Amino acid sequence: MDEHGSATTGPAEPMDGAAEATEVFLAHRNLLFTVAYEMLGSAADAEDALQETWLRWMKVDRRQVRDQRAYLVRVTTRRALDRLRTMRRLKEDYVGPWLPEPLLTAPDVAEDVELAESVSMALMLVLETLSPTERAVFVLREVFGISHEEIAAAVGKSSAAVRQIAHRARRHVDARKPREAVSPSQVRAVLESFRRALESRDLQGLLDVLAPQVVLVSDGGGVKQAVPRPITGAGKVAHMIVNGLGKAQIALTSEPTVVNGNPALLLRMDGEIDGVIAARVEHARITGLYYVRNPHKLTRIAAETPLTLR
Numbered sequence: 001m002d003e004h005g006s007a008t009t010g011p012a013e014p015m016d017g018a019a020e021a022t023e024v025f026l027a028h029r030n031l032l033f034t035v036a037y038e039m040l041g042s043a044a045d046a047e048d049a050l051q052e053t054w055l056r057w058m059k060v061d062r063r064q065v066r067d068q069r070a071y072l073v074r075v076t077t078r079r080a081l082d083r084l085r086t087m088r089r090l091k092e093d094y095v096g097p098w099l100p101e102p103l104l105t106a107p108d109v110a111e112d113v114e115l116a117e118s119v120s121m122a123l124m125l126v127l128e129t130l131s132p133t134e135r136a137v138f139v140l141r142e143v144f145g146i147s148h149e150e151i152a153a154a155v156g157k158s159s160a161a162v163r164q165i166a167h168r169a170r171r172h173v174d175a176r177k178p179r180e181a182v183s184p185s186q187v188r189a190v191l192e193s194f195r196r197a198l199e200s201r202d203l204q205g206l207l208d209v210l211a212p213q214v215v216l217v218s219d220g221g222g223v224k225q226a227v228p229r230p231i232t233g234a235g236k237v238a239h240m241i242v243n244g245l246g247k248a249q250i251a252l253t254s255e256p257t258v259v260n261g262n263p264a265l266l267l268r269m270d271g272e273i274d275g276v277i278a279a280r281v282e283h284a285r286i287t288g289l290y291y292v293r294n295p296h297k298l299t300r301i302a303a304e305t306p307l308t309l310r
Helices: 015-040 043-059 068-091 107-111 113-119 121-127 132-143 148-155 159-174 184-199 203-209 234-244
Strands: 210-219 252-259 262-269 272-282 285-292
Touching (some): 015 043, 015 068, 015 113, 015 132, 043 068, 068 148, 107 252, 121 272, 121 285, 132 148, 132 159, 184 262
Parallel strands (some): 210 285
């Protein structure tokens, strides 16, 4: 039996066995990527975790695997958890605020309320405040509905410990996530008002759409200029936006898009992609603005990334 108590490695299979294994892996790939991405907030690291899962899957004696989906999720979780612990150390040296890597997603993802909420920039930022194990347990239990017993096998804890961790993580997230359910159409309407004010540098228009205690977080990663720390308050945020974009020679355009299953804006400066803005909307106003400018995090906005909870 392997580290997960599910299977052991064995001799190489004939080509037809390898082809069948590939088919099984590909059938679950979108799910595995979604698991890894929600744990890591990085598509590149999620892909690395999947590559490691694939290598493990091709070496294991699959005749010993009782539940292929559960086994693949366990291995992916293990790999992602290892990476998450390493990433926490790397983020300590990250220049400026860190935001999750935005993913261009199909418009219909926004209609899947459960999926869209789970990958929203707002919730992903809340997940950043959890410990690696708490985040893994929360994602597996609350998002994917995996049993405490299966999670215990994935994170190396007892079922009783997992139940306690899940309760603690859920309470932590519930205290910080948006309380109001907002439809995609409502978010689009608010973002359209923000877009018009943004492109026209309309200070009053920005103040009208921003909540009094709005928070702006900008991620440039030391590659592009960004605010060094979050800015709080409608006045400060609006003035920073107007002053920052006040150079008349810069042609600013923005276009609606769907990022992480939620309405967002793709910004261009003089025709070149500058970044992605995601928003947290409550009571018809923006309470959170998340501006990703780091070019290393903008590689997934040209083509849709398929996500699924099943």
